[in-house]
Amino acid sequence: MKFRAKIVDAACLNHFTRVSAMIAKLAKTCTLRISPQKLNFIVSDKVANGGVSMWCELEQENFFSEFQMEGVSAENNAIYLELLSENLSRALKTAQNARALKIKLTNKHFPCLTVSIELLSVSSSSRIVTHDIPVKVIPRKLWKDLQEPTVPVSDVSIYLPVLKTMKSIVEKMKNISNHLIIEANLSGELNLKIETELVCVTTHFKDLGNPQSASADASQDRDPEQMAEVHIDIRKLLQFLAGQQVNPTKAVCNIVSNKIIHFDLLHEDVSLQYFIPAFS
Numbered sequence: 494m495k496f497r498a499k500i501v502d503a504a505c506l507n508h509f510t511r512v513s514a515m516i517a518k519l520a521k522t523c524t525l526r527i528s529p530q531k532l533n534f535i536v537s538d539k540v541a542n543g544g545v546s547m548w549c550e551l552e553q554e555n556f557f558s559e560f561q562m563e564g565v566s567a568e569n570n571a572i573y574l575e576l577l578s579e580n581l582s583r584a585l586k587t588a589q590n591a592r593a594l595k596i597k598l599t600n601k602h603f604p605c606l607t608v609s610i611e612l613l614s615v616s617s618s619s620r621i622v623t624h625d626i627p628v629k630v631i632p633r634k635l636w637k638d639l640q641e642p643t644v645p646v647s648d649v650s651i652y653l654p655v656l657k658t659m660k661s662i663v664e665k666m667k668n669i670s671n672h673l674i675i676e677a678n679l680s681g682e683l684n685l686k687i688e689t690e691l692v693c694v695t696t697h698f699k700d701l702g703n704p705q706s707a708s709a710d711a712s713q714d715r716d717p718e719q720m721a722e723v724h725i726d727i728r729k730l731l732q733f734l735a736g737q738q739v740n741p742t743k744a745v746c747n748i749v750s751n752k753i754i755h756f757d758l759l760h761e762d763v764s765l766q767y768f769i770p771a772f773s
Contacts, residue, residue: 666694
């Protein structure tokens with residue numbers, strides 16, 4: 494197995510740093526999947542057991558000026574590495590205003606992602622800062638548990654409001670209850686609701702719009718005004734909203750009633766899928 498890559502464009506480097514910071518906020522441990530065309534950050538907690546699941550995809554050509562890799566074999570040309578998300582994020586924080594960044598898979602008594610950052614000094618000469626991030630190479634037999642998740646057929650798909658606005662509302666609701674009801678319909682309406690023995694609080698969003706394909710699939714046998722709802726752990730939603738570092742060009746919420754909620758965020762260079770199971 495071999496992997497080395499280089500970033501020299503400042504905008505690409507800043508963007509990659511923001512993605513890394515986002516992953517660190519969403520998960521303590523993640524899997525980095527390296528393939529010839531893409532990088533994936535994966536969290537694969539068992540949704541059935543109440544864990545969240547994440548699939549973040551980056552097109553390598555949009556970030557790296559150089560990219561070379563050889564997987565475990567010609568038939569399975571990929572590398573799966575488990576690492577602490579914060580270690581990568583912390584290393585990349587030192588790359589602000591860097592001239593270049595190199596990432597390489599190395600073996601220094603144990604497998605590492607070695608991050609080398611070329612920084613300009615006051616005298617205009619450059620200096621190199623190196624971070625060795627311990628990783629665990631995931632064997633081929635375990636890859637089946639780390640594949641892109643199957644998106645379930647949703648009852649309702651709807652575009653999300655501005656995520657910062659949504660985060661501010663959810664933060665206030667968290668002070669009242671640990672459980673949140675999210676409900677939406679095919680008329681562009683989304684409600685965030687908490688219910689306790691003492692109080693019921695609902696925030697309404699209207700005219701958000703529904704993805705055309707989803708509306709067409711469901712409109713044949715579903716009343717556009719009928720709400721689909723899911724009860725979730727409000728802390729898991731807040732973790733997702735608080736972790737956003739990349740402003741998406743499209744943000745969609747897919748609800749499978751009483752089972753799961755799936756968030757699909759798309760940026761021109763990055764796509765993120767995030768699954769939160771219904772509260773049980």
